[in-house]
Amino acid sequence: MSLDPVHTDPQFYSVVFENERVRVLEYRDRPGDRTCEHSHPDMVIIPLSTFQRRLTVGGRSVEVRKSRHEAGWVPAQTHIGENIGDTVSHSLFVELKEPAR
């Protein structure tokens, strides 16, 4: 079973750019929306809105708040994401295709 978010949650994720080194995903959802379980490689998140989410990783949940345009690092992980705020969640993700050295 593919854990690629473009396959598990095509209503939220789309590929906006891809080459040999990176894949850039756009993510959009609305308050209350929840993803299926999916995996990401190491990536940079660029929030395009300010939002609040719950991430469930291996049965443990963490709440995260992101500010618009505040770039951050997301280490490779498998998770479920849920929009627990009252704003849309809109981000770009720059996935690194090459494994860490």
Add this chain to the structure above:
Amino acid sequence: MSLDPVHTDPQFYSVVFENERVRVLEYRDRPGDRTCEHSHPDMVIIPLSTFQRRLTVGGRSVEVRKSRHEAGWVPAQTHIGENIGDTVSHSLFVELKEPAR
């Protein structure tokens, strides 16, 4: 002489995130502003505004227009950038620290 844009043009470039794999730069300028010559490794550009620039690479100039939030690829290069539009130029750059395989 360092061609790192953070050193050549600190008034325009700042580091907003860095780890072993990536460095994320924020760039901001105003119409008419022009950088010194500087180098970038392979990177992804995330324009946060819509703008128009002239890039001079090895003595040849190209004009580029970028739309807000439209991510794109910038292959490793040394260039001079100039804001030739009538809007601020505001971008994030996700630089890949590891050389291509």
